[in-house]
Amino acid sequence: MKTNGLYRGLIFGISGALILALLGLIVIELAQDSRQSLEVLGTVPDFSFTSQNGEIFGKREMTGKINIVNFFFTSCQGPCPYMNSKVAGLYQKYATTDMVRFVSISVDPETDSLNVLRNYAARFGVTDERWQFLRGPIEDVQDLTENGFHLAGELPNLHSTKLVLVDADGNIRGYYDSFDDISLDLLTVHTRELLRDL
Amino acid sequence: MSPEIKNFRKWALAATIVTYFLIFVGGLVRVSGAGLGCPDWPRCFGSWIPPFSRDQVPPEFNAGIFNVTLAWIEYINRLVGVIVGILIAGTAILAIRNFRSRKRILIPSVLAALLVAFQGWYGSVVVSSKLMPHTVSVHLVLALTIVSLLIYITQTVYHLENGGGSADKKINSGLRKSVIFLWLISIVQIVLGTQVRSEIEMILREFPLLFEQDIITVLGPINYIHSIWGILITLISFFIAFRLVQKQKDTTSLARITGGLAVLLLVVQVLIGSALEIFGIPPILQVFHLWTASLFIGSLLVLYTELAQVKGV
Numbered sequence: 483m484k485t486n487g488l489y490r491g492l493i494f495g496i497s498g499a500l501i502l503a504l505l506g507l508i509v510i511e512l513a514q515d516s517r518q519s520l521e522v523l524g525t526v527p528d529f530s531f532t533s534q535n536g537e538i539f540g541k542r543e544m545t546g547k548i549n550i551v552n553f554f555f556t557s558c559q560g561p562c563p564y565m566n567s568k569v570a571g572l573y574q575k576y577a578t579t580d581m582v583r584f585v586s587i588s589v590d591p592e593t594d595s596l597n598v599l600r601n602y603a604a605r606f607g608v609t610d611e612r613w614q615f616l617r618g619p620i621e622d623v624q625d626l627t628e629n630g631f632h633l634a635g636e637l638p639n640l641h642s643t644k645l646v647l648v649d650a651d652g653n654i655r656g657y658y659d660s661f662d663d664i665s666l667d668l669l670t671v672h673t674r675e676l677l678r679d680l
Numbered sequence: 681m682s683p684e685i686k687n688f689r690k691w692a693l694a695a696t697i698v699t700y701f702l703i704f705v706g707g708l709v710r711v712s713g714a715g716l717g718c719p720d721w722p723r724c725f726g727s728w729i730p731p732f733s734r735d736q737v738p739p740e741f742n743a744g745i746f747n748v749t750l751a752w753i754e755y756i757n758r759l760v761g762v763i764v765g766i767l768i769a770g771t772a773i774l775a776i777r778n779f780r781s782r783k784r785i786l787i788p789s790v791l792a793a794l795l796v797a798f799q800g801w802y803g804s805v806v807v808s809s810k811l812m813p814h815t816v817s818v819h820l821v822l823a824l825t826i827v828s829l830l831i832y833i834t835q836t837v838y839h840l841e842n843g844g845g846s847a848d849k850k851i852n853s854g855l856r857k858s859v860i861f862l863w864l865i866s867i868v869q870i871v872l873g874t875q876v877r878s879e880i881e882m883i884l885r886e887f888p889l890l891f892e893q894d895i896i897t898v899l900g901p902i903n904y905i906h907s908i909w910g911i912l913i914t915l916i917s918f919f920i921a922f923r924l925v926q927k928q929k930d931t932t933s934l935a936r937i938t939g940g941l942a943v944l945l946l947v948v949q950v951l952i953g954s955a956l957e958i959f960g961i962p963p964i965l966q967v968f969h970l971w972t973a974s975l976f977i978g979s980l981l982v983l984y985t986e987l988a989q990v991k992g993v
Contacts, residue, residue: 488937512712512753579889674889
């Protein structure tokens with residue numbers, strides 16, 4: 483009688499643990515899938531601007547790498563320095579890989595000459611090709627922000643402070659608020675997932 | 681046997697079991713990264729039932745961080761928490777109504793109810809601190825304290841129901857001291873474990889190019905301390921098990937069963953711990969690692985109380 487009870491308890495315990503294990507595996511799998519399945523939110527249209535080093539840089543140069551894109555202008559006092567300091571933090575974190583690129587596009591090309599952009603890049607400790615500061619005709623920049631990246635706002639002052647994640651095929655996979663640490667953590671999680679696919 | 685006792689035993693047992701389930705669910709939330717699935721508390725994205733899609737997220741929240749799966753995982757954790765709260769509140773109300781003179785039931789029941797209310801509120805601190813490591817550890821230690829109280833209540837009422845309940849603190853006092861010592865260092869081990877987990881998360885944030893399965897190779901000294909502490913626990917456990925076998929004539933059958941259960945859980949735990957090292961910390965094993973630990977300390981607590989029971993009653 484007593485041994486019976488013990489066996490019953492053991493079988494009950496083992497089957498309970500198995501059910502929990504199954505449940506746990508399903509939940510973990512669902513959570514992982516939900517992070518990996520990043521919707522394609524749009525495609526970056528063709529564009530071609532000039533980088534701080536005077537080189538041509540556009541969609542063609544973005545292809546094949548994971549890109550984190552934002553819009554800014556050097557004389558902006560409030561949000562831009564903060565946003566770009568966040569990008570600078572990411573630039574440091576990804577220092578050991580060439581697969582993650584940072585692309586900052588000026589929305590005030592009149593003021594932001596290549597020389598100004600070069601100095602600005604130096605201020606954020608940029609020493610290599612991984613972070614590109616771009617300058618292009620204002621109409622093209624306007625078109626790119628609104629119709630390419632779907633970031634509405636009057637330029638230059640009302641440009642967006644979002645960071646845009648673009649995959650190796652030039653598809654937009656996410657928008658992240660540079661003023662929200664949870665959102666920025668998510669950006670690194672999503673970037674990891676895109677790198678896993680490369 | 682009075683119906684009040686039987687009824688109370690059912691409530692206390694249900695509260696214990698569901699609390700253990702909640703500890704499991706809490707572990708799942710942690711490893712699946714759903715802790716911030718709901719950025720607010722007690723509501724989720726501003727409503728009592730989380731949104732099902734991004735369009736339903738109210739404008740005051742950043743829709744970009746919304747993930748329907750993670751929001752619902754966190755929400756279910758909160759729902760199970762509410763069920764636990766109701767069960768413990770029910771247990772406390774019954775204790776106040778029917779067992780006012782039995783301090784060994786009344787005090788832990790009321791304490792458990794107060795702690796579970798605090799724990800519910802503390803959930804908001806964990807969320808608003810964005811899962812700071814020490815808040816997550818406090819959240820877990822509170823859960824372990826609550827489940828320990830519930831175990832004690834259930835065991836006490838079980839003895840009451842079976843006409844026993846006469847305990848003599850002098851019986852097996854040396855062995856009981858070792859059991860409570862083991863219990864204490866096991867709690868420390870659990871807290872060390874939460875620190876290992878926190879370090880994993882810190883590394884994931886700071887080194888965005890590392891995948892979780894590779895992290896075990898870069899973990900700092902905390903992981904060694906955790907492993908060595910585990911070996912210490914294993915040695916002490918086998919010493920206690922050996923003494924238990926020697927003294928089995930003086931112990932109740934429940935003491936022998938829980939002693940056996942503790943050894944079984946320990947073996948399982950050592951296997952899981954080794955598998956974590958070998959297979960690169962798969963998430964499901966992390967959850968079971970914590971859960972087995974919480975069952976282990978529960979069995980030690982039952983053993984401690986049981987060793988003081990006068991045999992044959």
